[in-house]
Amino acid sequence: MGINKITIVNYGMGNLGSIVNMFKRIGIETQVCDNAGGVAKAQKILLPGVGAFDAAMSRITAIEGMMEILDQKVLVEKIPLLGICLGMQLLTDGSEEGQLPGLGYIPGGTIRFPVSDELKVPHMGWNLIEEVNPNPLTKDLPEEPRFYFVHSYYVQVTNPYHRMATTNYGFDFDSVIQRDNLFGAQFHPEKSHKFGMKLLENFARL
């Protein structure tokens, strides 16, 4: 498809500045957009997010026509969408963090990390990812791909075919997921040096 402009959905949660900066560095145009009309014109969507699950879902649903246009773009037109961090969790059916249903684009749930003396929650810092299914997002990453994570909940997809990479924090959890044109990454590529740059470039080149 070549390189399209990336439409970043701004629903008031998340650090958009860094994402825009990284795309700029790799020479890819972005547009930050907070309304359904803007998303309607999108060729590729990036769904960011930092914060609480219910707050995010209620902000998205509060934007007039946003849910409908997202469904139209990703389920009918099947344009690529990448959810990062909380944005990935929103793609699942729901989260233990809240009561509201998720977008339900990728079957699975979002679960709280168990409390333990050994491993602090949030899972915060640099960790490795291991590709478990070949996919365009983690293709040709530099060696020992490491990414910056900050999260207290993790995603568990229902269908193992949707699990593209895992990360170990006491156990293996899903750190990159994909279902057709829908992608999720639990870490922050925009804060992960050349590793994140490559992954975002891969998404831009889909």
Next chain:
Amino acid sequence: MLRTRVIPCLQLVNESLVKTVQFGKYGYIGDPINTVRIFNELEVDELCFLDIRATLEKRQPNFAILHQIANECFMPLSYGGGIRDAETARQILSIGFEKIVINTAAFANPALISEIASHSGAQSVIASIDVKKNLWGKYQVYSHDGTQKEYVDAVTWAVELERLGAGELLVTSMNREGTYTGYDTDMLRSISEVVNIPVIANGGAGSVQHIENAIRDGKASAVALGSMVVYQKKGMGVLVNFPDRVELEKTLAQ
């Protein structure tokens, strides 16, 4: 598993990069933007910036410099210095910094920590504690860049900051800062053992061995490096550098 974060902690005075010894007079290091470019090339884990005079000079954070830093850096960033209200914190986060460092403001307005945490998440608030060991071996807390004594015990204050909603603690030994004599591991351990949030050790790093000590003996989750990453060696000229990765990983491997 997670790597131990090794974080260059860089001191700013407005638009200059500087370095102090034991919170005293500062020496000029250079231009912060050139320096962060080097750290970006070196792919460091995270960067922390502290404007050490913003509070004393009653200045706002220098947004122009912070913008430039965020444009150059593709790693987690934190900033502290002169942040008195949640709106300023929000502005800094929106530039592309992940974390806000609060020290002095937490004494006048402890609710500020909770306010930032509830709006942007606990992971976005680092509470900073400057600790000085007095002649009798007691650990005293200071605010205003080490110039004002606060009548609270370091451990008690750490627990309170966690309760208020801080996601991490940056714990600095004023006695060790800039001295290359190693972290105060006793002080670090006394705090790390009573809080559940990560403690970032700061003040005194001079070698990879010191980093290991802070983690193993001080029970810190992460370490901050100051003089060690901006000078060639103790008493020598400016040289922006970072410890050898292989040596670091060998030392820190469990």
